[in-house]
Amino acid sequence: MSGLLSPGTKVRVRDDWPETRGACHIRTPHYLRGAEGVVEKHLGAFPNPEDLAFARPASRLNLYHVRFVPQAIWPDAGGEALVVELYETWLEAA
Amino acid sequence: MSEVLETPSDRLLAAVRQLLTDKGVVSREEIFERIQATDAATPAQGARMVAKAWVDPAFRARMLADGAKAAEELGIPMRGMPPLGVLEDTADEHNLVVCTLCSCYPRAVLGYPPFWFKSAAYRARAVRDPRGLLREFGTELPQAVKLRVVDSTADYRWMVLPLRPAGTEGWSEEQLAAVVREGDMIGVTFPKVS
Amino acid sequence: MHDMGGVSKFMCDAVDVEPHALSAFDREVDAIRQLLGAKKVMSVDELRRGIEAIPEPDYLRLSYYQRWIRSITDNMLAKGVFTEAELLAALEDTK
Numbered sequence: 228m229s230g231l232l233s234p235g236t237k238v239r240v241r242d243d244w245p246e247t248r249g250a251c252h253i254r255t256p257h258y259l260r261g262a263e264g265v266v267e268k269h270l271g272a273f274p275n276p277e278d279l280a281f282a283r284p285a286s287r288l289n290l291y292h293v294r295f296v297p298q299a300i301w302p303d304a305g306g307e308a309l310v311v312e313l314y315e316t317w318l319e320a321a
Numbered sequence: 322m323s324e325v326l327e328t329p330s331d332r333l334l335a336a337v338r339q340l341l342t343d344k345g346v347v348s349r350e351e352i353f354e355r356i357q358a359t360d361a362a363t364p365a366q367g368a369r370m371v372a373k374a375w376v377d378p379a380f381r382a383r384m385l386a387d388g389a390k391a392a393e394e395l396g397i398p399m400r401g402m403p404p405l406g407v408l409e410d411t412a413d414e415h416n417l418v419v420c421t422l423c424s425c426y427p428r429a430v431l432g433y434p435p436f437w438f439k440s441a442a443y444r445a446r447a448v449r450d451p452r453g454l455l456r457e458f459g460t461e462l463p464q465a466v467k468l469r470v471v472d473s474t475a476d477y478r479w480m481v482l483p484l485r486p487a488g489t490e491g492w493s494e495e496q497l498a499a500v501v502r503e504g505d506m507i508g509v510t511f512p513k514v515s
Numbered sequence: 516m517h518d519m520g521g522v523s524k525f526m527c528d529a530v531d532v533e534p535h536a537l538s539a540f541d542r543e544v545d546a547i548r549q550l551l552g553a554k555k556v557m558s559v560d561e562l563r564r565g566i567e568a569i570p571e572p573d574y575l576r577l578s579y580y581q582r583w584i585r586s587i588t589d590n591m592l593a594k595g596v597f598t599e600a601e602l603l604a605a606l607e608d609t610k
Contacts, residue, residue, distance in 0.1 A: 252564040254474045256421050256520045258448070271404065273476040279560035282594075290475055297448070297470070301521055306417075306451040307467040312475035325602055326589055327573075330581040331540055333588050336605035337547070340597040347550045355546035401553060421520030423563055424579070433545070436535035439579050445525035457530050472520060 228318045231289065236266040238293060239321035240313065252280030255317045263321045264295040267310060275314065289315040358398075359433070366397045367430035367480055368501035371512075372494045375485040385409055388480065392430055402429040406477045408469075408508075415466050416481045417455070417508035419447035420473040427478040431503055438507065448472055458509040481508040488514045516571045517563075541580040548583055557590045565589045 228238065242261035245251040254276050270292055274285035293313050297304035326333075341347045370392060374381040384391035388405030399405070405427055408416035420426065421444045426434035437443050446454045451470050455462055462468060473479050483505045489497060504510040519525060537545075551557040565586025566574075574582065591597055597605075 250564075250568075252560060252567060254422060256472060256474060257518045258421075258521045270406075270477060276475065276560045279558050280564040282558070282561060290477075301449050304449050304521075305453065305468070306448075306470050307414075308469040309448055309472065310469060311472045312477060314475070323589075323592065323599060325599060325606070326585050328606060330577070330584050332606055332609045333584050334540060334544060335609040336602055337584065337588055337591065338543070339605045339608065340591075340601055341547070344597065346554070346556060346596060347547065351550055352543060352546050355549055356542045359542070359545060359549070419520075422518055423566070433537060437530050437532050440531060441519055441522075441525045441575075442528035442530045444519040445522045445528070446530070447520075449521040450526060454530060458532055 237321040238318040264293040267292040363432040364503035367506045368498040372497035418479045425473040427480045480506045544580040
């Protein structure tokens with residue numbers, strides 16, 4: 228999703244698995260692919276690590292703290308909230 | 322992957338050090354100085370920040386807004402370090418930090434990450450079984466307190482600003498800093514007054 | 516392999532909460548990594564990619580900083596900072 232997302236925006240993490248398609252480096256944990264969460268805060272913009280990892284020119288991406296309900300990811304999960312840093316390219320409207 | 326990478330690690334290090342210094346990429350002096358500088362960052366730095374936040378509401382607000390700037394106010398070197406975010410514990414909510422992908426850790430203010438923080442068990446369980454995990458550190462979180470787990474996956478480093486323990490009324494910043502341990506600032510334990 | 520959040524096979528593992536002192540090897544690898552980053556020779560992202568490329572049995576067998584020196588070496592070879600022939604020669608000197 229592009230454009231600045233405000234706190235409270237509902238988002239879904241893209242259900243994408245680049246690691247099955249060859250060499251890559253991604254900072255979106257496997258357990259969040261396809262999960263729905265809520266934007267908590269905009270954290271700034273940072274060079275895309277998926278490019279930095281290969282010493283490629285990296286564009287700056289918006290980074291967000293997104294909050295998830297752990298039990299929606301694992302039915303047996305403990306804890307009341309799970310908050311993860313995610314880049315805008317991994318988020319879609321939910 | 323080249324077979325040479327299977328060489329025992331201590332020999333790899335010796336060879337890499339030799340090649341990097343021969344080629345002028347790094348010098349032995351630089352390596353020595355960097356080790357000294359890294360050893361100098363310890364949990365005592367973060368503990369000073371926490372103690373000041375407990376006694377100085379204006380500093381607390383600045384620390385929550387920008388941890389790196391607040392650290393620099395106290396003379397902690399932050400140049401070249403990633404942004405530092407501060408997670409505020411309240412009576413209703415407790416924060417716990419993990420990096421499930423590697424071992425992102427607020428090194429500038431806490432020093433080297435401890436062994437447990439880098440372990441597979443910690444990285445796997447912190448997001449899924451955090452209360453069980455806390456019990457292994459001797460921490461029983463009341464059911465009424467919400468547990469908020471922060472998976473440090475990207476550009477920030479996170480530290481927890483814990484609650485000031487009861488029984489510390491009137492204490493100086495130095496006395497307060499002395500009761501804050503590394504685990505308290507990651508969220509696996511709470512500051513305790515003995 | 517590195518992506519461990521919630522992975523079932525580790526869920527029953529106890530956490531070793533005891534302190535483990537770092538060795539001279541650990542400290543030096545850490546310092547070299549920092550210097551390579553500060554000098555823009557190798558980013559932390561490249562270090563991580565190199566660690567993630569370590570096959571699972573090796574990843575689990577190697578210590579934290581053993582993975583790092585392996586990734587650093589891999590990156591230096593890939594970037595041509597030194598060649599495999601130079602590395603093999605330098606390794607001979609360490610015997």
